Amino acid sequence: MVNYKDLGLVNTREMFKRAINGGYAIPAFNFNNMEQLQAIIKASSDMKSPVILQVSKGARNYANATLLRYMAQGAVEYAKELGCAHPEIALHLDHGDSFETCKSCVDYGFSSVMIDGSSLPYEENIALTKKVVEYAHQFDVTVEAELGVLAGVEDEVAAAESHYTKPEEVIDFATRTGCDSLAISIGTSHGAYKFTPEQCTRDPKTGKLVPPPLAFDVLDAIMEKLPGFPIVLHGSSSVPQEYVDIINEHGGKLPDAVGIPEEQLRKASKSAVCKINIDSDSRLAFTAAVRKVFDEKPGEFDPRKYCGPARDEMEKMYKHKIVDVLGSDNKLAQLD
Ligand code: G3H
Ligand code: 13P
Ligand code: ZN
Numbered sequence: 001m002v003n004y005k006d007l008g009l010v011n012t013r014e015m016f017k018r019a020i021n022g023g024y025a026i027p028a029f030n031f032n033n034m035e036q037l038q039a040i041i042k043a044s045s046d047m048k049s050p051v052i053l054q055v056s057k058g059a060r061n062y063a064n065a066t067l068l069r070y071m072a073q074g075a076v077e078y079a080k081e082l083g084c085a086h087p088e089i090a091l092h093l094d095h096g097d098s099f100e101t102c103k104s105c106v107d108y109g110f111s112s113v114m115i116d117g118s119s120l121p122y123e124e125n126i127a128l129t130k131k132v133v134e135y136a137h138q139f140d141v142t143v144e145a146e147l148g149v150l151a152g153v154e155d156e157v158a159a160a161e162s163h164y165t166k167p168e169e170v171i172d173f174a175t176r177t178g179c180d181s182l183a184i185s186i187g188t189s190h191g192a193y194k195f196t197p198e199q200c201t202r203d204p205k206t207g208k209l210v211p212p213p214l215a216f217d218v219l220d221a222i223m224e225k226l227p228g229f230p231i232v233l234h235g236s237s238s239v240p241q242e243y244v245d246i247i248n249e250h251g252g253k254l255p256d257a258v259g260i261p262e263e264q265l266r267k268a269s270k271s272a273v274c275k276i277n278i279d280s281d282s283r284l285a286f287t288a289a290v291r292k293v294f295d296e297k298p299g300e301f302d303p304r305k306y307c308g309p310a311r312d313e314m315e316k317m318y319k320h321k322i323v324d325v326l327g328s329d330n331k332l333a334q335l336d
Contacts, residue, residue: 001107002069002107002108002109003109003139004091004109004110004111004139004141005111005140006109007069007072007073007076007091007109008073008076008077008087008089009072009073009076009089009090009091009109009111010050010088010089010090010111011090011111011112011140011141011142012026012052012090012092012111012112012142012144012180012181012230012275013142013180014088014333015050015088015090015274016180016181016230016274016275017230018331018333019050019230019274019275019328019331020228020230020272020274022331023269023270023271023327024269024270024274024326024327024328024331025233025265025268025269025273025274025275025276025326025327025328026049026050026051026052026274026275026276026326026328027044027049027051027052027276027278027318027321027322027326027328028051028052028054028092028094028232028275028276028277028278029051029052029053029054029278029279029282029318030054030055030056030059030094030277030278030279030282031053031054031055031059031068031071032058032059032062032063033063034071035286035307035310035311035314036282036286036311036314037053037071037072037075038078038311038315039282039311039312039314039315039318040053040075040314040318041075041078041079041082041089042082042315043315043318043319043322044079044087044089044318044322045078045079045082045083045084045087046082046319047319047322047323047328047329047330048084048329048330048331048332048335049322049328049329049330049331049332050088050089050090050328050331050332051088051089051090051328052089052090052092052112052275053072053075053089053090053091053092054092054093054094054277054279055068055091055092055093055094055105055110056094056095056279057094057095057096057097057101059094065104065108066108069091069108069109069110072089072091072109073109075089076089084332085334085336086332086333086334086336087332088332088333090111090112090142091109091110091111091112092110092111092112092113092114092144093105093110093112093113093114094114094277095114095116096113096114096115096116096132097116099115099128099131099132099135102115102132102135102136102143103132103135106135106136106139106141110141111141111142112141112142112143112144113132113136113141113142113143113144114143114144114145114146114183115128115129115132115143115144115145115146116145116146116183117129117145117146118146118147118148118149118150118183118185119149122169122173125145125146125147125173126173126176126177129143129145129173129177129179130176130177130178133145133177133178133179133180134178137178142180142181143178143179143180143181144179144180144181144182144183144232144275145173145177145179145181145182145183146182146183146184146185146234147165147166147169147170147173147182147183147184147185148163148164148165148166148184148185148186149163149185150163150185150188150189150190150234150235151163151185151187151189163185164184164185164186164187164215164218165182165184165185165186165218165222167218167221167222167224167225168225170182170184170222170225170226170229171225171226174226174229180230181229181230181231181232181274181275182222182226182229182230182231182232183231183232183233183234184218184219184222184231184232184233186214186215186216186218186219186233187212187213187214187215188214188233188234188235188236188260189235190234190235190279190280191235191237191280192237192239192244192254192257192258192259192280192283192284193256193257193258194211194235194237194239194258194259194260195209195211195212195258197209197256199211199212200212200258206241208241208258209256209258211258211259211260211261213264214260214264214268216267216268219231219268219271219273223271223272226272227272228272229272230272230274230275231271231272231273231274231275232273232274232275232276232277233265233268233273233275233276233277234277235260235277236260236265236276236277236278237259237260237278237279237280237281237284238259238260238261238262238265238281238325239257239258239259239260239280239281239284240259240281240284240285240317242288243281243284243285243287243288244257244284246288246289246291246292247284247287247288247291250288250291250292250294250295250296251291251294251295252287252291257284259280259281262324262325265325265326266324266325266326266327269325269326269327270327276325276326278321281317281321282314282317282318285310285313285314285316285317286310286313286314287310288313289306289309289310289312289313290306290307290309290310292309293305293306293309294306
């Protein structure tokens, strides 16, 4: 049993409280490898932003759970080396699918876990979430739950309102589970194809897809039911078209990839939405940089020569999200 406090990590409670009161959101960036982690820590330390390092089940399988935890511990030391004397870094399980996975992360030094019971019937979601909360809170680990189903383009009824979080359920859910934050569904979705072309309009000048707006009316109704309660947005990559273009120009094939416009995330950040999840944008930044090097320098075979530019591009992207979209720069409790 390792407690996250011994690793220099923090849970999400205080950072969320300050984010809601201050009208900004904390970035939650997924990582699977060293370059992503380096870029996240460099960006958040330089910008003096609290940050949530997210580890998915896929990341645990890909990179090894033990290694990832030590990498997060190393990240705290790296942030200090970069001049952040008091970094605020949470290590969070993304989309935990069982009590056992959540327990193992709590026991392993995670400071926050998500139990994603959103695909379960309502009462089963409550029972599972409550069980995770009861265990995690013994160790002061915070718990994110999910209510409502995030649409996917594979889903026939992607934008159907029946998938959105039902505002009339949130008080009962939050009260009975005791969760610390709630991921909601208001039209975001995972991946680089968040909307089908049929759900979008097309910009006549660029030919690019313009996605439909998020359901801010649902968010407002949820906030009215749970004033000041921490709300989380998953699936919040913007799918920057400059990366899509670079990828497509250098041998890739991502037709009609489309994300959530940044101005909508900026608007959400000013509300009780205090955690915004971004993974796909990092994958796109990485892939764009690597494809460019491979295309322009076919003789290159030193991974540092293409992973290095990929890391730089991700750092640039993370800084942009922190400063220009989420507004979490200079928000560490102790800036010196
Ligand atoms: O929500 C999903 C995250 O983007 C993680 O994706 O399961 O492929 O690691 P993954
Ligand atoms: P994106 O695929 O939009 O980056 O969402 C990531 C996410 O929600 C991780 O939980
Ligand atoms: Zn997610």
